[in-house]
Amino acid sequence: FLSPLFNNTLLFNGKMKILLARLAATALLFSSISNPVSAQDVPAPKKNVVGLSVFGLHNKVKLKYERVFVPHLSAGVLAAAYYGIYPGVQVSPFVRLYGKPAPRGLYGQVQAGFYRHSVTYTYNTAGPGPQYTETERFSHSGVGAAVGYQWLLGRRKNIAVDINGGLKVYNTGNAQNDRDLTTLYWFTEGPGSYFNGLINLGYAF
Secondary structure, three states: OHHHHHHHHHHHHHHHHHHHHHHHHHHHHHHHHHOOOOHHHOOOOOOEEEEEEOOOOOOEEEEEEEEEEEOOEEEEEEEEEEOOOOOEEEEEEEEEEEOOOOOOEEEEEEEEEEEEEEEEEEEOOOOOOOOEEEEEEEEEEEEEEEEEEEEEEOOOOOEEEEEEEEEEEEOOOOOHHHHHHOOHHHHHOOOOOOEEEEEEEEEEO
């Protein structure tokens, strides 16, 4: 009399264990789908930033490359090609110290600068003769400093927005009697501008 009842009890307990195991597996699967945790969902630390400056496009194209070496320190280079009154090139290596792990957050920057430019003068001859031009070239170096902030945006934190401002001083170099560099344009928004600013959009990887 007790044997069938005992067997039924064992059978019932076995089925309950199977049902509970299935429910637990289903709950675990649902949890993993609704709250996925994957290495792919955690953005990898960014070590490099490349970008284009949108500040001053009326007279130059400026590119930036930055490399992180230690958590709060990076170094890189700015390369600019100027056109207009003073065509030429400038190369500015820089070093940055970040308050947060680089390359994001508030930073201080120091830089050196090397430039080579030219200027063309147009002269009128006495009388009805044609005009003639004269081109002079000059090059030298300088230093600068700036304070800025770089944001890393997007789901993958790979959209870089870099804004800074500061001062720079470039030696007038071998410009003939400084005649080439006496215009207000050179020292304000031209290649020799004292203002050292950057608005850069780029990609971090």
